[in-house]
Amino acid sequence: MVTRYEEARAALNDPRLSKDVTGMNDLFDRHTAPGVPRRKFDDALAVHMLNTDPPDHTRMRKLVNKVFTARRVELLRPRVEEITAELLDGMSGDVDLLDVFAFPLPITVICELLGIPTDDRDSFREWTNTMLSYSTPEAIQHASSSMAGYLSNLVENKKRDPGEDFFSALVHADESGDRLNDHELVSMAFLLLIAGHETTVNLIGNALLALLRNPEQLQLLKDNPELIAGSAEEFLRYEGPVNTATFRWTTADVELGGVTVPEDEFVLVSLLGANRDPERFPEPDKLDVTRNAGGHLAFGHGIHYCLGAPLARLEFEVAMKGLLARFPDLKLAAEPEELAWRDSNLIRGLITLPIRLT
Numbered sequence: 001m002v003t004r005y006e007e008a009r010a011a012l013n014d015p016r017l018s019k020d021v022t023g024m025n026d027l028f029d030r031h032t033a034p035g036v037p038r039r040k041f042d043d044a045l046a047v048h049m050l051n052t053d054p055p056d057h058t059r060m061r062k063l064v065n066k067v068f069t070a071r072r073v074e075l076l077r078p079r080v081e082e083i084t085a086e087l088l089d090g091m092s093g094d095v096d097l098l099d100v101f102a103f104p105l106p107i108t109v110i111c112e113l114l115g116i117p118t119d120d121r122d123s124f125r126e127w128t129n130t131m132l133s134y135s136t137p138e139a140i141q142h143a144s145s146s147m148a149g150y151l152s153n154l155v156e157n158k159k160r161d162p163g164e165d166f167f168s169a170l171v172h173a174d175e176s177g178d179r180l181n182d183h184e185l186v187s188m189a190f191l192l193l194i195a196g197h198e199t200t201v202n203l204i205g206n207a208l209l210a211l212l213r214n215p216e217q218l219q220l221l222k223d224n225p226e227l228i229a230g231s232a233e234e235f236l237r238y239e240g241p242v243n244t245a246t247f248r249w250t251t252a253d254v255e256l257g258g259v260t261v262p263e264d265e266f267v268l269v270s271l272l273g274a275n276r277d278p279e280r281f282p283e284p285d286k287l288d289v290t291r292n293a294g295g296h297l298a299f300g301h302g303i304h305y306c307l308g309a310p311l312a313r314l315e316f317e318v319a320m321k322g323l324l325a326r327f328p329d330l331k332l333a334a335e336p337e338e339l340a341w342r343d344s345n346l347i348r349g350l351i352t353l354p355i356r357l358t
């Protein structure tokens with residue numbers, strides 16, 4: 001496991017550290033004791049860009065890149081503001097902020113982009129929560145095959161009856177002869193869906209908790225809402241939603257920080273560790289929303305750098321501005337020691353965030 005900033009950045013940028021899923025699965029099989037069932041997602045979900053190296057990675061990413069540029073994403077701002085206002089209108093009293101706000105916002109946005117009925121979102125939440133936890137191999141297999149079946153139907157529907165959404169366009173894409181096959185489309189939908197909602201929910205949740213624990217920082221943002229957009233970088237650094245989800249495997253002997261990792265080994269990069277490296281970020285355990293936290297690794301680094309970063313930043317900004325303006329006196333409705341974190345080394349996020357709004 002790599003925990004220091006410089007080594008983490010170098011590892012994420014090293015082409016000898018592969019994300020290729022076939023090699024990854026071989027390695028998992030070799031490391032799993034005989035007779036022990038292995039936690040594994042359904043194969044139909046596996047052929048996506050975050051599980052591939054160039055040239056496949058380059059081809060897949062190119063097909064979706066332009067939809068997620070900062071300029072294109074900015075066009076979504078009015079709709080993100082509208083969804084945020086609707087959610088805020090429906091909130092009062094004591095709530096689980098994740099449930100009523102931080103989860104529905106990004107899932108609604110990504111479902112609209114993919115042309116997926118938002119009514120189905122509770123099923124996704126359950127499936128993806130199971131898949132990213134330490135559930136039993138059977139539960140993980142069941143959740144991931146339910147997800148795969150659902151998304152195969154979605155691809156079939158979009159073929160027969162395309163909508164105005166971006167996913168319909170992808171199903172029918174024909175970019176200089178490049179298009180995704182059915183298997184790749186299902187995996188792409190899965191990646192966008194899981195990345196599009198398992199992360200931003202926790203950026204909002206973790207940021208709000210950090211603010212409630214640092215009241216002077218909360219006051220600063222309430223008094224100066226123009227600081228909110230830029231503060232996203234500090235919240236990503238301080239307690240980003242992704243921990244060691246960025247694992248890779250070595251296709252050669254690789255030296256990292258004076259240690260030679262042999263060929264065919266796993267390398268886990270702890271983004272949370274790297275972002276609290278005191279050599280890169282002085283006083284790393286201090287939350288300072290005015291700090292220049294640029295260069296943090298919460299969105300990864302290198303060719304797999306988060307495709308959704310502009311969307312996540314937009315959602316964070318609109319959500320935080322709306323929440324603090326509408327409910328400036330919000331408070332934690334639980335003792336801090338009652339808060340529990342999710343049972344996952346991939347995702348850093350709370351199980352619930354009880355908030356008293358007024």
Ligand code: HEM
Binds near residue numbers: 195298306
């Ligand atoms: C990749 C974090 C939101 C789509 C990544 C990676 C990280 C990350 C760390 C790289 C993983 C690696 O290198 O192993 C985050 C965080 C988010 C967020 C912290 C929110 C705060 C989103 C959203 C979307 C998205 C909203 C979708 C619309 C993707 C995709 C990749 C990716 C498609 C794979 C890119 C590639 O392989 O080239 N994200 N993400 N992410 N993210 Fe995000």
